[in-house]
Amino acid sequence: MTRKRPNTILRLLALLLSFLLLAAACGGDDGDDAEPVSGDDGDDMAETDDGDDMADDDMADGGDDMADDGDDMADDDMADDGDDMAEPEPEPEPRTASWRGVTEDTITVGVAMLNFDLLKEINLSPAGWGDQQGVWEALIAKLNANGGINGRTVEAVYEYYSPIDPVDAERVCTALTEDNEVFAVLGGFVGPLAGTADPCITGLNETILVGGEINADELAQSRAPWYHPGATVEFSTENLLGLLIETGRLTEGMSVYVIAGRAAEATVDPVIEAFEARGANVVGRSIIEANDGETLAQNQQLEVILERFRESGAEAIMIPGNPAATIRGIGLAGLNGQVPVWTNNPGGLNNLGETITDYSIADGVLTSLGPTDTEIYEDPLYQSACNDVVAAAMPDADLRPPLEYATGEENWFNPVRRYCRHLALFVEIATAAGVNLTHDSFRAGAESLTDFALPGGAASLSATKLGADDLVRLAAFDHTEGDGQTVPVTDLIDIFP
Secondary structure (H helix, E strand, O other): OOOOOHHHHHHHHHHHHHHHHHHHHHHHHHOOOOOOOOOHHHHHHHHOOOHHHHHHHHHHHHHHHHHHHHHHHHHHHHHHHHHHHOOOOOOOOOOOOOOOOEOOOEEEEEEEEEOHHHHHHOOOOOOOOOOHHHHHHHHHHHHHHOOOEOOEEEEEEEEEEOOOOHHHHHHHHHHHHHHOOOOEEEEOOOOOOHHHHHHHHHHHOOOEEEEOOOOHHHHHOOOOOEEEOOOOHHHHHHHHHHHHHHOOOOOOOOEEEEEEEHHHHHHHHHHHHHHHHOOOEEEEEEEEOOOOOOHHHHHHHHHHHHHHHHHHOOOEEEEOOOOHHHHHHHHHOOOOOOOOEEEOOHHHHOOOOOOOOOHHHHOOOEEEEOOOHHHHHHOHHHHHHHHHHHHHHOOOOOOOOHHHOOOOOOOOHHHHHHHHHHHHHHHHHHHHHOOOOOHHHHHHHHHOOOOEEEOOEEEOOOOOOOEOEOEEEEEEEEOOOOOOEEEEOOOOEEOOO
């Protein structure tokens, strides 16, 4: 419909009013002899001085009305014009093949898993972790059924590796990053030797990693974003030191001896620096040169190392990295229970392996730890996002509370806990990164996650905090707990509230 401009309408109204006044004047001349109108109306009319006043009043009223109408119409026109001038809603950013492993509709990730068939065969583990790939497939299928990540579904490529063979770990790295060109690797490498292969992913092949074993030396070799659902080695060390000091177990000037496996050698200097910065006196250090799997050679070397420990007069032993070999040597030397033993590797303490036949020699070894396995299992978010998803997809999966698994039984809790948390962290970061998924946007997305939750508890990330867990406590190994687990010594505290 065409709308007339307000000034045109005002002119027409003025013309019409003039005509009506002229008509009224003519009518008065013809009716001079007419009887006056009585009543209230007449009184009102009589009180009016003349037609001019009426016209003025009417004009004034009419002018006000017309002005109001004009204003309203002008406002309407301006509003309409404003609507016409308003910026259109921006189009959503299109999904594109923004990076290697990313298409308009998919994100391809690589998944690295422990080869438990090999570990059982060489007597390094009494049992496995159930159907690891089946757990991953169930979790990813549920993610995709819920819409994926910013409209993209997730596809996975799976590989198994040996934790005691760095060459095998590098084979898996090549298969995932070069042969399949994945966007990210989930899980990474753990173990006394395989853990050193993480920079093959983040450095040599410049691929995002969620998992692995982050330490300063390997991080310096990396060119791609690298995050972990748990604490990094450096944060684990700092957390442990803080808790030892807070509980009076580490005091000013206390003498400490550091023993590490070859795989953790690069972390020894930072650990020593951290202890000395807290007032401890590090009186000696030793590296076990024999690899895990070379049990007899390790035992012989530890016999010599522990004699040096005795001669040093040290009051405590600190074990950076996997503690199993050193704990075994301490037991053979009869020092278990005689000297405080600490480690910054809670995962290794909770998975001592088959080379220790009597787990009681590890009793009392202290570490810094987040929520216990039982606390994670009882977390409602873990139940809904992890346990229930796998149970629905795999009815035959043996999903029980973690302490109900006996030694020699397939432990399904470990892969569900571990893989669900890794996937959840990847989803949080990739979602925050937006549809334009690149290394830069992934890093920016991670650094925006200053307060969120993972299955098991509170979490946060930043430019310097690459491990997500915020909750920490002092914990001690107890061989009577399940098949041998750490138990709380202190309450959980949120170190990043």
